[in-house]
Amino acid sequence: MRIAKWLVPTLYIVFLMLPIYWLLSMSFKSTNEILGGFTLWPREFTLANYAEIFTDSVWYNGYVNSIAYVTLNTVISVLAALPAAYAFSRYRFLGDKHLFFWLLTNRMAPPAVFALPFLQLYSAVGLFDTHVAVALAHTLFNIPLAVWILEGFMSSVPKELDETAYVDGYPFWKFFIKIFLPTIAAGIGVACFFCFMFSWVELLLAKTLTAVAAKPIAATMTKTASSSGYELGLLAAAGSLTLVPGAIVIYFVRNYIARGFALGRV
Amino acid sequence: MNKTINNRAWFLVIPVVALVAFNALIPLMTVVNYSVQETFGNNEFFWSGVTWFEQVLRDDRFHGALGRQLFFTGTILLIEVPLGIAIALTMPKKGPWVSVCLVLMALPLLIPWNVVGAMWNIMALPDIGLLGHTLNELGIDYNYTRQPVSAWVTLIAMDVWHWTSLVVLLSYAGLVSIPEAYFQAAKIDGAKSWAVFRYIQLPKMKRVLTIAILLRFMDSFMIYTEPSVLTGGGPGNSTTLLSIDLVKTALGQFDLGPAAATSLVYFLIVLLVSWVFYTLMMRNEES
Numbered sequence: 001m002r003i004a005k006w007l008v009p010t011l012y013i014v015f016l017m018l019p020i021y022w023l024l025s026m027s028f029k030s031t032n033e034i035l036g037g038f039t040l041w042p043r044e045f046t047l048a049n050y051a052e053i054f055t056d057s058v059w060y061n062g063y064v065n066s067i068a069y070v071t072l073n074t075v076i077s078v079l080a081a082l083p084a085a086y087a088f089s090r091y092r093f094l095g096d097k098h099l100f101f102w103l104l105t106n107r108m109a110p111p112a113v114f115a116l117p118f119l120q121l122y123s124a125v126g127l128f129d130t131h132v133a134v135a136l137a138h139t140l141f142n143i144p145l146a147v148w149i150l151e152g153f154m155s156s157v158p159k160e161l162d163e164t165a166y167v168d169g170y171p172f173w174k175f176f177i178k179i180f181l182p183t184i185a186a187g188i189g190v191a192c193f194f195c196f197m198f199s200w201v202e203l204l205l206a207k208t209l210t211a212v213a214a215k216p217i218a219a220t221m222t223k224t225a226s227s228s229g230y231e232l233g234l235l236a237a238a239g240s241l242t243l244v245p246g247a248i249v250i251y252f253v254r255n256y257i258a259r260g261f262a263l264g265r266v
Numbered sequence: 267m268n269k270t271i272n273n274r275a276w277f278l279v280i281p282v283v284a285l286v287a288f289n290a291l292i293p294l295m296t297v298v299n300y301s302v303q304e305t306f307g308n309n310e311f312f313w314s315g316v317t318w319f320e321q322v323l324r325d326d327r328f329h330g331a332l333g334r335q336l337f338f339t340g341t342i343l344l345i346e347v348p349l350g351i352a353i354a355l356t357m358p359k360k361g362p363w364v365s366v367c368l369v370l371m372a373l374p375l376l377i378p379w380n381v382v383g384a385m386w387n388i389m390a391l392p393d394i395g396l397l398g399h400t401l402n403e404l405g406i407d408y409n410y411t412r413q414p415v416s417a418w419v420t421l422i423a424m425d426v427w428h429w430t431s432l433v434v435l436l437s438y439a440g441l442v443s444i445p446e447a448y449f450q451a452a453k454i455d456g457a458k459s460w461a462v463f464r465y466i467q468l469p470k471m472k473r474v475l476t477i478a479i480l481l482r483f484m485d486s487f488m489i490y491t492e493p494s495v496l497t498g499g500g501p502g503n504s505t506t507l508l509s510i511d512l513v514k515t516a517l518g519q520f521d522l523g524p525a526a527a528t529s530l531v532y533f534l535i536v537l538l539v540s541w542v543f544y545t546l547m548m549r550n551e552e553s
Contacts, residue, residue: 008356012430013370019389019427020373022396023381026388038399080285083278091275099279101544106290108536110488112509113529116516117293140289143282201378203491204513218380222495232388239381246376247369254365 020243026236034232049237059238062217065131066200067245069214072135074195077142078150078188085150086176090162103144111204114140119208129211137205142195149194153187186256193253200246217242300526318527328528330503331511332535338507339486342425346482347475349426350433354441355467357434368438371431383495386424390496410497414504417497421505424492429482436478440471473550480543487536508532 026034027049028042053059087093088100118137119128127133161183165175181188207219221238304314322328358364374382392398392409397420401408410416444466452462490509493499499506499514506514512532516525 005356006358008353009358009367012353012434013367016370016374016427016431018396019385022389023385034394038394040396076285080281084282087275087278090269091272092269093271093273093275096275099283101541103282103286104544105537105540106286108484108488108540109290109533110490110509110512110529110536112488112490112512112516113297113533114293115513116522116525117296118289120296121292136285137289139285143286147282197376200376203378203380208517218378221384222380235384236388239384242378242381243373243376247373250369250372250376254369 023236024240026232027240029233029236031231031233046233049233050241052234053237053241058220059217062215062220062238063241065210065214066206066216066218069131069134069138069206069216070196070199072131073138073142073199074192076135077139077146077195078191080139081143081146081150081191082181082188083176085147085154086180088147088151089154090159100147103147107141107144107148109140111141111202115204115208118205122209128209129213131214133209134206134214134216135199137209138199138202141202142198145194145198146191149191150184150187153184153190157183189253190256193249193256196249197246297526297529300522301530304523314523318523319531322524322527322531325524327511328531331506331508334504334506335487335508338421338425338489339483341422342429342486343479343482345422345426346430346433347479350430350478351437351471351475353430353434354437355463357438359442368435371434373431374428375431377428379491380495382424382428383492386420386427386492387496390420412501414501417501417505421493421496424496425486425489428492429485432481433475433478436474437471440474441467444470473547476543476547476550480540480547483543484536484540487539 025041028045028047029039030044030046030048033039033042033044088096122128122133122137127136157180161179162175165179170179203216203218203222206216207222210216210219217238221235301318302314302316303311304317305311357367377385389395390398390410392402392411398408398410407413408416410420448466449462452466457465488509489507490513493505493507494510494513497505499510508528512525512528515521515528
């Protein structure tokens with residue numbers, strides 16, 4: 001029993017790390033070595049794959065584009081979700097429950113269903129191939145999620161706080177920004193993390209809504225994979241680099257992550 | 267919490283409603299529009315009623331994709347949920363290792379989905395991939411681009427790798443919220459570890475587990491990028507799930523009518539199941 005206590009998590013983490021190790025190891029191999037046969041670790045250690053990514057503007061612009069629309073999306077989603085989550089956690093109003101479920105249904109909508117109509121909609125309003133288009137499209141599933149998480153965190157703040165501030169003569173907006181938001185700072189952090197995460201990992205809509213100017217890194221990868229005869233080392237290096245932003249973000253929210261995944265409901 | 271009745275709260279919700287309505291209603295109506303019309307190109311459309319729906323609901327291709335989708339979702343739920351609970355139960359509750367475990371386990375969740383597919387693709391290559399090479403060295407005939415069974419095993423392994431952590435993190439969040447006093451009481455009563463699990467830990471995890479199952483159901487039912495990069499739906503049609511089939515019809519062949527009808531049927535199935543889970547969850551929350 002004692003052994004099982006650490007054996008199970010350890011084995012699981014080893015299982016999680018294997019594909020990541022393989023990706024990293026591939027990224028340091030030369031194309032010759034990769035196609036030459038099976039090697040457990042890079043024999044001819046090379047940074048050429050990374051050098052190519054950092055010198056070719058098609059590649060590094062992919063990262064810039066992705067970061068741009070992901071950040072924009074996170075800001076829009078959380079800013080819009082904050083007042084709405086407050087309304088859901090504090091008030092009862094006409095159609096509140098139906099509205100909440102309707103919001104959630106958008107988290108359930110398969111992106112494949114919306115890919116083509118989105119393309120037409122954003123072309124019609126002249127936003128095709130811009131960062132704004134992808135950022136707005138991703139609010140479809142990120143706003144419901146942000147509202148859900150923030151509502152959970154806000155509901156755990158006692159209502160007496162609002163009432164005391166009201167009695168003390170604080171106008172609503174001053175109370176909301178100066179007192180309420182700092183109280184749920186952890187929740188805002190978690191909501192940002194989730195918006196970042198789901199916008200960062202999504203590809204289908206991001207790829208459909210962009211062509212050249214705003215093309216995300218993920219789409220650059222798929223095009224390279226198909227056009228230049230599968231340069232596995234380069235692909236692996238590009239893939240390894242996409243792990244970096246996620247790892248950084250995760251490190252910052254590590255203490256809240258469990259609670260965040262429970263959508264603030266624990 | 268008892269809430270105040272105040273219809274002016276609608277003003278706080280307006281930005282969200284406006285943004286989501288723009289993104290959801292217009293495209294959804296576009297889909298509805300296509301699903302009841304016939305076109306011969308040149309942007310000319312004719313009313314066709316429910317023909318497309320009839321065609322889709324009778325279509326063997328749709329049945330096949332739906333069947334594979336249900337099999338996929340069922341299998342990964344059956345593996346990921348028990349496995350996730352088991353790992354959460356054995357994780358340390360405090361100390362420096364908690365953060366290490368959490369960060370490492372959350373890592374797969376933050377990898378772009380096409381990279382997850384590419385990663386497993388590279389990993390499973392029969393001749394030069396770590397997994398493929400090892401399996402073939404062990405004498406197991408494994409080639410995911412040619413054998414449907416290999417493709418399915420790889421697909422399910424990939425999803426377990428990708429998403430079990432979500433169940434782990436949720437269950438873990440539920441577990442650490444149980445007060446220590448419960449366990450002491452159980453110890454005094456001489457409860458076996460199974461009884462502790464069954465009567466203390468599982469009930470306390472019920473709420474988070476419902477969320478976990480709901481999220482895993484929705485996301486696995488929508489899965490597109492990972493399998494499309496890994497197998498592209500092949501070999502043949504053997505791993506063509508609903509989304510892959512839909513994208514092939516809509517963006518590949520540009521068959522707008524059937525694609526739209528499939529979309530709506532697909533969306534309705536997800537909605538129906540999610541609604542059942544959601545109602546259950548809300549009932550838990552109220553009691």
